[in-house]
Amino acid sequence: MEVKIQKQENGVIAELIGRLDTPASQEVAPAFDSLKEDAAGTIILDCTQLSYISSSGLRLFLSTRKAAGEKGGKVIVKGISNDIRTVFMMTGFLNLFEIQ
Numbered sequence: 001m002e003v004k005i006q007k008q009e010n011g012v013i014a015e016l017i018g019r020l021d022t023p024a025s026q027e028v029a030p031a032f033d034s035l036k037e038d039a040a041g042t043i044i045l046d047c048t049q050l051s052y053i054s055s056s057g058l059r060l061f062l063s064t065r066k067a068a069g070e071k072g073g074k075v076i077v078k079g080i081s082n083d084i085r086t087v088f089m090m091t092g093f094l095n096l097f098e099i100q
Contacts, residue, residue, distance in 0.1 A: 001016075002017040002018055011038055011044065012035060012041065012042075013046055014031070014046065015049065016050040019050075019051050021052060021056070022054050025054065032064055035064055035067075036063075036068075039067040039068040040072055040073045043074070045077045047078065050079075053087055062093075074098065076097070076098045076099075077097045077099050077100070079100070
């Protein structure tokens with residue numbers, strides 16, 4: 001699992017590459033913590049190359065959304081596959097996030 005972070009003028013883009021399973025979630029948690037520093041702006045989670053997400057991965061998304069909400073920012077999830085869209089639908093995450 002790899003997270004590539006690009007800071008931009010009005011926020012940050014995090015490109016998620018690979019499988020966000022439980023071990024990978026623990027590995028990339030510091031990267032998600034760094035996203036929270038930019039939570040006052042827009043955080044884009046680019047899932048174009050994300051092939052799988054576990055409940056641990058979903059918790060990272062949720063904690064990032066909470067941090068953004070507390071600081072007046074927002075989280076946009078873009079490029080999710082049909083499989084991940086199904087997970088988002090079953091867990092109610094489609095209603096929690098702006099999906100592009």
